[in-house]
Amino acid sequence: MSTIPIVPAAVAEGPSGKNNISSANAHPYQNYNDTTVVEAEDFHGNLLQQQPGMQHEKQPNQLKDVFWAILFLLHFIPLILYALFSSSSDEGQNNNNGGNSLPSINVGPHLFWLSVVALVSVGLSSLSLEGMMRHADVLVKISLVFSVLFSALIAVFGILSGNLLMSILGAASFAIGCCYASMVWHRLPFAAANLRTALSAVRSNMGLVVVAYLFMVLAFGWSLLFFLGFGNSMQQASYPVLFCWLVSYYWVHQVLQYTVHVVCAGK
């Protein structure tokens, strides 16, 4: 039996069964006068009685899945070589054709819109982060109610517009949403307490936000490099090659995304 250390329900909900984590920034232990003993099992199944200040499990200093790391780094080599050879062969072909170059793509507008979209997404993300920090518990409830009401609105809109399929799907979604909401409503305080705890941790480690933005800039840079550097090569690539390019594009994005995830999860 192996479990990750968990927050016992008694701690999350408070001694009286209600959530009594009063301050959003406070460490949960502070609300229990630093006397709380958390019982949990470590990864090897040993029962732990952990108190504030106890160290987390020590990780082995050993490289894992080395093959995939090497493969990831090596996959850039054929990518760059193909782009280089492709562009040089294009130049040779153009020279043979008396200097008639391939129709060039005006990337200016695309670049502009890409920058606008990136800035808007950064702004939206910051706003949603701030919103979640300020109104965590209310947001959970509102979101659940809103999703149910939205299904009802779709059903009503379907009836009014005479679209039978839309109204049936909306009504079914509304019914399922109602059942789900009634089933999980009593668990919302637990979910809200979890979210509040998480946000308290983020507030205590604001460097996480910087790391997230840093990796977002890297992802943006990769997208730019991909299209500006390899765009012309992609135009003439066959479908198998195009598929490999796609895999490469998504692979790098996923690696960046999961790296942020592991940084957040790690110790």
Add this chain to the structure above:
Amino acid sequence: MYVVCFICFLFEFVMDSRSHIHNTILPCPSGVVGTWWFAPAEASSFFSAALQDSMVRATTYSFGSICFGAFVVALVRALRVTLQYARQNDDAQFLVCILECILRCIEDMIDYINRWAYVYVGLYGMDYLTAGREVINLFQQKGWTVSMLCLRHFTILTKNGDDRF
């Protein structure tokens, strides 16, 4: 064709950038909180020791595991996007639509399990396959209800645009 591809990637980028921020917030109940909970002193500053240590581990010891899981998702996603382009043709639209739907489900499922698996990778420094097995064990022992509650919770919070959870 090129412009369509570009717009699709633009859209994907917005989704990705949104999930980068959400990734920072959502896995925290089981992530940095782990350190913050058990050793608050190590994780209570802007660039805390826990964050630096975690950053080094993610880019060195656990980088292979990250690449492994990312490759699986990237492969399925590339297949799905290829099928999306195939829908521009008129041939076998229904079949392509079903295949795309199946791939989408597989992609979401792998992505969802990956997010849990990478918590194990981050917390315990496991390799990807072991972490995946532990996630399945966790779900079997603690019940799928818990995971579905979290899934629903995350879905609600990321409903406005980010459909990755």
